[in-house]
Amino acid sequence: MASSIENNNEKLTLKSSDGEEFLVEKHVALQSTLLQNMLDSDCSSADVIPLPKIDARTLALVLGYCKKHADASSSKQGELNSFDSEFLKDMDMGALFNLVLAANFMEIKGLLDIAAQKIADTIKDKPHQEVREIFHVENDYTPEEEAAVREENRWAFEGFP
Amino acid sequence: MEEGSQSAVARATFHLPFEIAIEILSRLPVKSLLRFKSVCKSWYALIKTPDFISKHLLTQSALNSTSLLVTTYNYETQNPVMSLIHTDDGFNNGPISLVFPFLNRTSFRGWDHRGIGGICNGLVCMSPSCSRFGYPLILCNPSTRQFREIPNSEWHWLDDPENVMGVSFGFGFHSSANDYKLIRIVLYSTPTMKDNIRADLYVMSTDTWAEIGDDKVSVFFGEMNDFGGFGSHVQIVESSASTVLKGVFYWLACVIPTGEAIVVSFDMDSFDDTDVATIAGKLIACIANGGSRLCKMVFPAMTLQNGVPCSISLS
Numbered sequence: 001m002a003s004s005i006e007n008n009n010e011k012l013t014l015k016s017s018d019g020e021e022f023l024v025e026k027h028v029a030l031q032s033t034l035l036q037n038m039l040d041s042d043c044s045s046a047d048v049i050p051l052p053k054i055d056a057r058t059l060a061l062v063l064g065y066c067k068k069h070a071d072a073s074s075s076k077q078g079e080l081n082s083f084d085s086e087f088l089k090d091m092d093m094g095a096l097f098n099l100v101l102a103a104n105f106m107e108i109k110g111l112l113d114i115a116a117q118k119i120a121d122t123i124k125d126k127p128h129q130e131v132r133e134i135f136h137v138e139n140d141y142t143p144e145e146e147a148a149v150r151e152e153n154r155w156a157f158e159g160f161p
Numbered sequence: 162m163e164e165g166s167q168s169a170v171a172r173a174t175f176h177l178p179f180e181i182a183i184e185i186l187s188r189l190p191v192k193s194l195l196r197f198k199s200v201c202k203s204w205y206a207l208i209k210t211p212d213f214i215s216k217h218l219l220t221q222s223a224l225n226s227t228s229l230l231v232t233t234y235n236y237e238t239q240n241p242v243m244s245l246i247h248t249d250d251g252f253n254n255g256p257i258s259l260v261f262p263f264l265n266r267t268s269f270r271g272w273d274h275r276g277i278g279g280i281c282n283g284l285v286c287m288s289p290s291c292s293r294f295g296y297p298l299i300l301c302n303p304s305t306r307q308f309r310e311i312p313n314s315e316w317h318w319l320d321d322p323e324n325v326m327g328v329s330f331g332f333g334f335h336s337s338a339n340d341y342k343l344i345r346i347v348l349y350s351t352p353t354m355k356d357n358i359r360a361d362l363y364v365m366s367t368d369t370w371a372e373i374g375d376d377k378v379s380v381f382f383g384e385m386n387d388f389g390g391f392g393s394h395v396q397i398v399e400s401s402a403s404t405v406l407k408g409v410f411y412w413l414a415c416v417i418p419t420g421e422a423i424v425v426s427f428d429m430d431s432f433d434d435t436d437v438a439t440i441a442g443k444l445i446a447c448i449a450n451g452g453s454r455l456c457k458m459v460f461p462a463m464t465l466q467n468g469v470p471c472s473i474s475l476s
Contacts, residue, residue, distance in 0.1 A: 100181055112184060117224075120188035128199045135177060137201045146199055153195035155260075155306060160196060 012039075013048045014063075020056035021048060022063055031066035033107035053105050058098040061087075065111050088118045093134055096122075127160050179203075183213065187220040190247075191304040218282055230285065230303055231256060234272060240265055241272040245303050259303050263287075263310070268297060278343065279332025279403055286332040286343055294325035294347060300365065311343070314361055314370035325349045329397040329412060333405025335429045341365035342429060344373075344410055346397065362429075397425065 010026040012035075029035040038049065051059060068083050088096070096119050103112035123131050132139055141149065150157060186194065186208070194217070198205040207213050229246040241264050244256035263269065268289045269276075278286035283304055289296045301308035319325070327348040335342050343363040351357055360373040397412045404411050410427040 097177060097181075100184065101178070104178070104181055104184070116181075116184040117188050119185045123185075124189050124193040128196050131197055132200050135182070135200070137204070139200075140202050141199070149199050149205060153198070153306070156192045156195040 014059065015048045015050045016054055016056040016059045017052050018055050020059070022059060024063060024066075025070075028063065028066045028070045031070050031108055031110075033109070035106065051102075051106070054102045055098070058095070058102050061095070061099060062102050062106065062108065062111065066108065069110060084114050088114060091118070093119070093122070129161065179207075183207065183216065187213065187217045188224070190226075195305065228283070228304065230280070232272075232277070238265070239270040239272075241269055241276070243303065259306065261301060261306070261308055263297075263299055263301075263308065266297075278330035279405075281333045281341065281405060284332075284341060286330065291330050292328055294328050294349075295322045298343070298363075300341075300343075309368075311363055312368060312370070314363070314372075316347075316359075318359065319347075319349060320352060324351070327396070329403075331403030331405065331410035331412065331427065333403070333410060335405075335408050337408055337430055338364075344403075344427060348396070360427075 011023055012026060012029055014022045014024055014029075016022070026039070029039070035049070054062070065087060068087075069080065072080055072083075091099070096115055100112060100115040100119065103109075103115055123134060126134075131137075139146070182204075186197070186204070189197070194208050198208050227248045229248060231244045231246060232241055234241045243259040243261065243264065245259055246256045247254060266289075270289075272289055276288050276291055278288055278291040278298065280286070283302060285301050285303060286298065287301060288298045298311040299308055300311060316322075325347055329346045331344040331346075333342065334340075342365065344360060345363070346358065346360040348358050361370050362373055363370050396417050397414045408429045410429070412425050414425045
C-alpha cells in the first residue's frame with residue numbers, strides 16, 4: 001500500500017547503495033537540500049528513496065550528523081561545533097572522502113564544509129607526492145616539467161622533499 | 162577505455178569528482194596550493210584559474226584566516242623589510258620573512274608607512290612613497306610572493322613634477338567589473354600658480370591607466386561654497402588610507418581652511434563623485450572597512466594625542 005510522506009507520520013525511508021533501509025524523521029531529512037527538493041516537488045511519494053551512491057556506513061554517519069543539527073538548530077553553536085569536531089575525529093581518509101561525496105550528493109552544506117575542511121587540514125602539511133597517493137592522482141608530469149613547476153614557487157617547498 | 166580521449170581534468174578526477182577536489186583545495190592555505198601545483202597537470206591548471214582563485218578567496222574569507230603584513234626597515238640599509246604572520250595557527254609559527262627583490266632598490270630607502278597605497282584581498286599596492294609623485298608603483302601578493310610593477314602613465318599636462326603638491330591613492334576590488342583598480346589623485350599647481358587636481362585610474366587586468374576627466378574630480382578641489390564658503394577646498398588627509406566598499410572608494414579629507422573633517426568618495430561604477438558625506442562636527446576621523454559597512458572611528462581633536470577613539474559608529 002503506497003502511503004504519502006504526510007500520512008507516514010512525518011517519516012521517510014532512505015535506502016543505501018548496499019540495500020540497507022533507514023527510517024528518518026522528516027525534519028532530520030530536511031537538512032539535505034536534495035531531500036528537501038524531492039519532498040517539495042512531491043516526487044518522493046514512493047515509500048523508499050534510494051541513494052545508490054551512498055553505502056550504509058556512510059549514510060548512518062550522515063544521518064547522525066543531520067539528526068544532531070536538526071534537533072539542535074536553535075541551540076548553542078558552541079555545542080554543535082564540539083559535536084562536529086568530535087564527529088570527524090579519528091575518521092580515516094576513506095571515510096572522509098565518502099562523507100564529503102555523500103554531503104555533496106545530498107546537498108548538506110554544513111557537512112560538506114566540515115568534511116572538506118578536515119581533509120584540507122590533514123593534507124596541508126603533507127608533501128605533494130603523498131597527496132597524489134591520497135587522491136589516487138596519477139603524476140602526468142615528466143621529471144623536467146615537474147622540476148620546472150617546482151621552481152616557480154621554490155620557496156613553498158622549503159622543508160619538503 | 163575512453164580514458165585516452167578524456168581531458169587531463171577528467172582523468173585526475175577518476176576517483177574523486179573534480180567539484181569535490183575544488184571544495185577541498187579551496188580550503189587549503191596558499192603555500193600548500195603552490196606546492197600542490199606539482200601533484201598533476203590538472204591541479205596545476207585548476208589552481209591558476211580565476212574561478213578557483215575567486216572561490217579560494219571567498220572560502221578563506223569565511224574562515225576568518227587573517228594574515229598580518231608587518232613592515233619595518235633594515236637599520237643599516239634603510240630598506241624596508243616585510244614579513245607575514247598567519248594568525249590562524251595562534252601565532253605559533255612566528256613571522257615569515259618576505260623576500261621581494263624590489264625592496265632592495267635604492268628608491269625604497271627611507272621607506273615609511275606612507276609607502277602602502279592600499280591593501281585589498283591580500284594584494285598590496287606599494288611604492289617608495291605614496292604621498293609624492295613619480296615613484297614606482299608595485300602590486301604584490303605577499304601570500305604567493307608574486308609582484309608586478311605598474312607601468313608609468315602619461316602626464317602630458319604636467320609641466321614639471323616639482324609642481325605636484327600631493328598625491329593620494331586608492332586601491333581596491335571593483336566587483337561589478339571583476340577587476341582590481343588603483344586610483345591616483347594628484348594635486349598640483351599650474352605655471353600660473355593656480356592649484357589644480359587630476360586623477361587617473363589603473364586597471365589591473367589590462368595593465369593600463371586611463372585619465373579621469375576634470376569634471377569627475379572637481380569635488381576634491383575647487384571653489385566650493387558647499388564646504389566652508391568661497392575659496393575653500395577639500396584636501397585628502399595625507400595619512401588617510403582609502404577604503405573600498407561596493408565599488409566606491411572613500412577617503413578622509415578635510416576642508417581648508419576650516420579644518421572640518423569629511424569623507425570623500427569616488428564611485429567606480431558611475432565614475433562619479435556625487436556622494437560626499439560629512440562627518441558631523443569638527444572632528445578628526447579615520448575610516449576603516451568593517452566588512453560590509455563603512456566604519457567611522459571618530460576622534461575628537463582633544464583625544465587624538467593619546468590616540469583613544471571616543472566612538473565608533475557604523476553607517
